[in-house]
Amino acid sequence: MHEFRKHTMPANERYALMQEEYPELTKRVPDNQLAAWLGAVPATFSRLKRAASNRQKNG
Numbered sequence: 001m002h003e004f005r006k007h008t009m010p011a012n013e014r015y016a017l018m019q020e021e022y023p024e025l026t027k028r029v030p031d032n033q034l035a036a037w038l039g040a041v042p043a044t045f046s047r048l049k050r051a052a053s054n055r056q057k058n059g
Contacts, residue, residue: 014038015048 009017018025018038025034026049035045 011038011040011044012048012051014040015045015052019052 015038018034029037031045031049032042035042038045040048
């Protein structure tokens with residue numbers, strides 16, 4: 001993910017882009033490190049991850 005784009009996008013879009021470009025990261029890298037890489041606090045990252053999971057379950 002390009003640094004400029006990463007810093008100008010909302011957190012939910014950064015998370016979605018990360019999942020799209022690097023889907024294996026969420027399985028291999030601890031959440032706190034992913035949160036830092038996205039520029040989000042761990043609590044925000046957790047909410048983003050949960051919301052994405054709920055979207056996948058609901059279609």
